[in-house]
Amino acid sequence: xxxxxxxxxxxxxxxxxxxxxxxxxxxxxxxxxxxxxxxxxxxxxxxxxxxxxxxxxxxxxxxxxxxxxxxxxxxxxxxxxxxxxxxxxxxxxxxxxxxxxxxxxxxxxxxxxxxxxxxxxxxxxxxxxxxxxxxxxxxxxxxxxxxxxxxxxxxxxxxxxxxxxxxxxxxxxxxxxxxxxxxxxxxxxxxxxxxxxxxxxxxxxxxxxxxxxxxxxxxxxxxxxxxxxxxxxxxxxxxxxxxxxxxxxxxxxxxxxxxxxxxxxxxxxxxxxxxxxxxxxxxxxxxxxxxxxxxxxxxxxxxxxxxxxxxxxxxxxxxxxxxxxxxxxxxxxxxxxxxxxxxxxxxxxxxxxxxxxxxxxxxxxxxxxxxxxxxxxxxxxxxxxxxxxxxxxxxxxxxxxxxxxxxxxxxxxxxxxxxxxxxxxxxxxxxxxxxxxxxxxxxxxxxxxxxxxxxxxxxxxxxxxxxxxxxxxx
RNA sequence: GUCCCCAUCGUCUAGCGGUCUAGGACAUCGCCCUUUCACGGCGAAAACACGGGUUCGAGUCCCGUUGGGGACGCCA
Numbered sequence: 001x002x003x004x005x006x007x008x009x010x011x012x013x014x015x016x017x018x019x020x021x022x023x024x025x026x027x028x029x030x031x032x033x034x035x036x037x038x039x040x041x042x043x044x045x046x047x048x049x050x051x052x053x054x055x056x057x058x059x060x061x062x063x064x065x066x067x068x069x070x071x072x073x074x075x076x077x078x079x080x081x082x083x084x085x086x087x088x089x090x091x092x093x094x095x096x097x098x099x100x101x102x103x104x105x106x107x108x109x110x111x112x113x114x115x116x117x118x119x120x121x122x123x124x125x126x127x128x129x130x131x132x133x134x135x136x137x138x139x140x141x142x143x144x145x146x147x148x149x150x151x152x153x154x155x156x157x158x159x160x161x162x163x164x165x166x167x168x169x170x171x172x173x174x175x176x177x178x179x180x181x182x183x184x185x186x187x188x189x190x191x192x193x194x195x196x197x198x199x200x201x202x203x204x205x206x207x208x209x210x211x212x213x214x215x216x217x218x219x220x221x222x223x224x225x226x227x228x229x230x231x232x233x234x235x236x237x238x239x240x241x242x243x244x245x246x247x248x249x250x251x252x253x254x255x256x257x258x259x260x261x262x263x264x265x266x267x268x269x270x271x272x273x274x275x276x277x278x279x280x281x282x283x284x285x286x287x288x289x290x291x292x293x294x295x296x297x298x299x300x301x302x303x304x305x306x307x308x309x310x311x312x313x314x315x316x317x318x319x320x321x322x323x324x325x326x327x328x329x330x331x332x333x334x335x336x337x338x339x340x341x342x343x344x345x346x347x348x349x350x351x352x353x354x355x356x357x358x359x360x361x362x363x364x365x366x367x368x369x370x371x372x373x374x375x376x377x378x379x380x381x382x383x384x385x386x387x388x389x390x391x392x393x394x395x396x397x398x399x400x401x402x403x404x405x406x407x408x409x410x411x412x413x414x415x416x417x418x419x420x421x422x423x424x425x426x427x428x429x430x431x432x433x434x435x436x437x438x439x440x441x442x443x444x445x446x447x448x449x450x451x452x453x454x455x456x457x458x459x460x461x462x463x464x465x466x467x468x469x470x471x472x473x474x
Numbered sequence: 475g476u477c478c479c480c481a482u483c484g485u486c487u488a489g490c491g492g493u494c495u496a497g498g499a500c501a502u503c504g505c506c507c508u509u510u511c512a513c514g515g516c517g518a519a520a521a522c523a524c525g526g527g528u529u530c531g532a533g534u535c536c537c538g539u540u541g542g543g544g545a546c547g548c549c550a
Contacts, residue, residue: 175548206545274498354512429509441511
């Protein structure tokens with residue numbers, strides 16, 4: 001049997017982080033078993049569904065690298081088929097028309113709650129004679145659900161879960177306007193699409209019982225269910241926009257790499273022994289539902305940041321230059337020129353070791369892309385004392401002698417100066433760093449100098465002397 | 475209110491009756507490395523919610539309590 005999974009978001013917003021994990025698990029499960037991963041847009045609530053949301057979800061999945069097989073299925077396009085199934089059930093006496101008004105239903109619920117009974121539809125039209133039907137109320141179609149016994153689900157994550165049928169009521173299949181409800185649509189679509197495994201959030205667990213009853217009514221084989229626990233916010237409450245329930249594009253904008261987010265999301269609720277760093281290929285090889293836990297987890301930016309740092313360090317330098325360029329453009333007047341791009345590429349090894357996100361990477365990289373004279377931070381300015389500037393002048397004279405400008409060559413000159421003046425390396429290095437980067441922290445200086453090249457290095461040293469003088473005067 | 479699910483360090487988790495004086499990772503705190511900041515290395519502190527059972531033996535099985543979460547729509 002070929003495994004067929006699906007991700008079925010409703011396009012009422014962006015692809016949030018919980019949905020992204022559900023998609024990831026479905027994708028991994030399908031890939032692991034050599035099956036297919038389908039996408040279905042549940043847009044039957046046309047008031048709330050928007051094309052922007054659909055695009056956001058598709059873009060989010062693509063960015064995360066979760067490519068689906070075939071064309072996405074739009075649920076709204078299948079309304080006729082859903083209605084057809086409802087009518088078949090009606091014809092077979094497995095469903096019936098219900099003429100309750102909204103007010104009547106509300107009163108029913110209020111009463112049940114007040115009396116401490118389960119809040120359910122009481123089935124008052126289930127066996128009523130059609131001749132009693134009012135003519136001024138458009139009816140809905142309800143399924144005749146079993147009233148005694150129990151419904152049991154063998155869930156691949158939750159295990160065996162059972163519920164007494166009296167807890168379930170006769171759910172609506174077709175609304176008064178003839179459109180299908182979600183419960184009907186999912187079942188018909190999952191069946192028609194040949195879905196073998198339904199992997200989704202455990203907020204759907206109770207829905208699964210009702211859906212199973214529908215499968216039974218239609219005499220269809222139900223898919224295997226796997227309800228994965230939800231992701232909570234740092235405070236343990238349901239994930240809200242305030243703490244992490246952002247769209248995946250927000251994570252992209254914050255500077256996280258898709259492979260890092262995949263790894264992080266994978267480890268949220270799933271484990272393979274003590275493994276932490278799991279690339280996608282390895283994830284496909286290892287992923288299965290028996291590794292999924294049953295308790296909800298909390299979203300932790302610190303751990304995501306750590307993982308992102310790891311993947312940043314492992315990333316290709318040219319790719320990182322491409323990713324960081326638009327972020328630099330926002331920090332500068334315009335797009336960095338060719339010379340700056342070359343520096344970024346050459347300086348990337350030192351840069352990427354010091355960043356947890358692309359945003360940080362961009363912050364740390366601006367000094368390579370800026371045109372002279374560099375703006376100086378307060379702390380950097382503090383380092384450019386008259387004494388330090390004098391020393392930088394002597395250093396500049398030494399450096400000017402260097403013919404073959406390499407890391408080793410500039411290091412030799414600096415050490416030579418340090419020895420000659422009997423100072424610590426730091427006493428030269430920190431003012432030098434301030435002069436070359438405008439900051440007090442940066443990648444290793446010899447590397448920075450090699451990347452900047454001889455002319456730029458000497459020019460920046462000259463700039464720093466002037467800036468320092470101007471400041472001393474004030 | 476009714477039903478369902480969950481419960482190991484602050485967080486993510488390993489653990490599938492004895493090898494657990496409970497392991498790893500992130501975060502935290504020391505030390506080392508060091509031209510700054512990171513990275514890296516070494517080390518420390520930190521958990522089986524509680525109460526009953528079952529068993530020779532329970533973090534692991536059962537029941538209850540407490541605490542979280544979810545579902546109860548002509549939303550999806």
